[in-house]
Amino acid sequence: MSEKDTPATRPGERITIREVAQDAGVSVAAVSKVLRDAYGVSDALRTKVRASMAKLNYRPRASARGMRGRTYTIGLIFPDLRNPFFADIYSGVNAALERTQYQAMQGINTTSGAVNTTSSALIEAMIDRQMDGLIVIGPNIDMQALINLGERVPLVVVGHHDRGGDAFDTVNNDDQLGARLVVRHLVAKGFRRPAMLSLTPATSSIIQQREVGYRLEMMELGCGEAINIVRASQVVRDVQVAVRRLLSDANRPDAIFCWTDLMAFEAISVATEMGLSIPEDLAIVGYDNTIFCDLAQNSLTSVDQSGELLGLQAARMLIERIDGRTSAEHFIVPPRIVARGSASATSEAE
């Protein structure tokens, strides 16, 4: 114990900017400028400093940089960790940060998935840690909380269509179009009475948009009287109850368009337990096109919303904001349906 009362800092083990400056024979300020790629440094000086940094294996400490400038760290906030779709977003973010000094650190917002007005403990913790910017992934986000947050820190929101003035950027897939594609696909395959299993706190417009797309396309294809939207939370039991109720109806749908793949897998499970065959008795379509869709036991037709592209774009836009952009931008990716066995009466064609 005695010699290790302050083990969090192990002194003397780390090269500082002062030592680099000494080695290169320049001032500390000069090294700092090279570090930040700031203007006003001669090539000769830059080369000397770079050489010393490499030779001494110098790595700047983010804490110290954060005291006056940036920490070069951005916070990534997921609503949960079980949906493999988020892994796609993550890898997109990382791809965008590849050649920069920025590093993403992530956390999961466990507080019932909601960013409420008091703001979540995780978000506060990230601000305490001087994150240069935040990427928050929806849905289920309180609008006013987002605006407040965006006024405190550069912010990009993924999966949230509502705009917050200039407070934050948004990155989305076109949810209305995605829903339309699903209905179009199902009807083309002969399923004329698809129900929609939507998400329960229908606060975010990402949910509304998908529901609108479903309704409009149903009507345009002459299936208006079969419109049927039920909602559930992402909690397993809620999904099971909702699906069971849908399928117990005397007038049951011939297809279910589910909010996410995860909900669709539950739907497959419930339907299977009820003795229904997929897709003969019931077609099922998911959203996100996660890796599990490919499994033969799922063979789930799904909508690909390019999670990687969403993440890539979100990170790029966030860095622009950190660099000074104050007006909002909004990016939309077109969705694409990926057909598999769960919604095709004929084969399990890819």
Next chain:
Amino acid sequence: MSEKDTPATRPGERITIREVAQDAGVSVAAVSKVLRDAYGVSDALRTKVRASMAKLNYRPRASARGMRGRTYTIGLIFPDLRNPFFADIYSGVNAALERTQYQAMQGINTTSGAVNTTSSALIEAMIDRQMDGLIVIGPNIDMQALINLGERVPLVVVGHHDRGGDAFDTVNNDDQLGARLVVRHLVAKGFRRPAMLSLTPATSSIIQQREVGYRLEMMELGCGEAINIVRASQVVRDVQVAVRRLLSDANRPDAIFCWTDLMAFEAISVATEMGLSIPEDLAIVGYDNTIFCDLAQNSLTSVDQSGELLGLQAARMLIERIDGRTSAEHFIVPPRIVARGSASATSEAE
């Protein structure tokens, strides 16, 4: 641009320790002591300071604290983000940190899942950010790299049986017992020729232990001549190839014990595509008891290794190390088999 050249810091918006001291009528040092729960503060002073902190809504900045002391941030390093088992570990870590000032930040080690000697970019980034300690989740970790890492920063490793002297703690489930339980269960259900689908870079002893458990139990139950271990990486295609090869053998196994649930789901998929019925033609058992095991289309018998408990324990041990413990400790959780339909000839009993 002009007025926002330094948007990463929005000055004046945040209460500092100086303002708290002023409000409470005490010194900055006194506030710092209250903040850190350090000894040598009178109750009266502590109460006053606490009141001012609450009134001003004071939150200390981690960067500043990290300059001399701790950042109260620990890094959590996952090998990938697609396995829902890691969500269990994460929630255990969070549970342990609940009432502390610590916050976990996580990252995914994308560099081929290996912590090599040059150490991964993610780990270096976390050290640059002054993480007080690291929890690294295996397998596929180079031993020497871990020892080096443990000498630089408090370290706990999850899913890695090899001990590194006093350089780091380990937290594991009893993998040998877990494998034994699987074999015992399968044989009891009438499957006498189970193969094992193990992980390919069999460097870590977590892998060896599970293989040893499989071998020993097979021999002890008189199935020694049916011992058959194949290995694959976690990459989907590798798993498919390995399973297909196993099942194409004239003398094919009547059961497959898979390294993880994810690999087991792939095995179910391949077997299904080959026209085999589960469990009639082939039993399948996974490891981790992830939520997807419950789905009717998987109904996967699996080994529960209490991810939440592993995470809880890892976080507790890490904080002990941060607080000064220098000797290694090792924690082992007993595994437990959860029977479902994929390995029971009779029913899909839970």
Next chain:
DNA sequence: CTGAAAGCGCTTACAG
């Protein structure tokens, strides 16, 4: 283009 000095918000010895 280059550097000396001040300062970011805390913690840490060290006096009192």
Next chain:
DNA sequence: CTGAAAGCGCTTACAG
């Protein structure tokens, strides 16, 4: 028990 001062490793105006 309490506080004044130094210092952590950077960045930021400001001179030169």
